[in-house]
Amino acid sequence: MKLLRTELRTGFHNKLFDMSARELPNRDTVFTHNHIICELSVKSLSIGFQISGKIRATLEYNCVRCLCPCPLDLILPINLLLTQHKNGVEKQDIIHFSETQDQINLTDSIADLISLAEPMNPVCDDNCRGLCPNCGNNINQTSCECIVDTDDNPWDELKKLKLK
Ligand SMILES: [Zn+2]
Numbered sequence: 001m002k003l004l005r006t007e008l009r010t011g012f013h014n015k016l017f018d019m020s021a022r023e024l025p026n027r028d029t030v031f032t033h034n035h036i037i038c039e040l041s042v043k044s045l046s047i048g049f050q051i052s053g054k055i056r057a058t059l060e061y062n063c064v065r066c067l068c069p070c071p072l073d074l075i076l077p078i079n080l081l082l083t084q085h086k087n088g089v090e091k092q093d094i095i096h097f098s099e100t101q102d103q104i105n106l107t108d109s110i111a112d113l114i115s116l117a118e119p120m121n122p123v124c125d126d127n128c129r130g131l132c133p134n135c136g137n138n139i140n141q142t143s144c145e146c147i148v149d150t151d152d153n154p155w156d157e158l159k160k161l162k163l164k
């Protein structure tokens with residue numbers, strides 16, 4: 001997504017930008033919808049522009065317990081400083097925007113922001129019961145006849161203690 005210097009100068013408030021997930025550099029993120037909506041405001045500063053607002057995207061994961069695909073709606077705050085100063089440009093939320101540039105591309109920053117927000121161990125539901133370790137059935141959808149010793153029986157630990 002590109003912002004023009006002229007539109008930054010004119011200013012905008014809670015403006016909606018519709019971008020395509022395909023525009024983003026690949027960070028191995030899987031998007032359920034190709035649409036990413038950015039609602040952005042700009043503030044002019046003596047050293048550049050402050051961009052703030054939020055990004056909405058829907059990502060797709062596989063639940064770590066039952067392996068089902070589960071969409072995840074993300075609403076992420078975004079805060080970027082576009083500045084002509086080169087100092088501190090390495091910081092993630094600061095983008096160097098030289099005075100000779102007519103436009104600035106935010107796709108890298110947006111891709112980073114989304115990839116940082118990805119959950120490590122996504123579950124489709126906090127109560128997801130996962131797959132049966134014996135027959136592999138999804139226990140959320142079908143019950144099976146297997147009798148499985150679950151490791152998370154709280155009494156197991158107690159039994160071990162008594163044996164010692
Ligand atoms: Zn699940």
Ligand SMILES: [Zn+2]
Binds near residue numbers: 132135136145
């Ligand atoms: Zn089973």
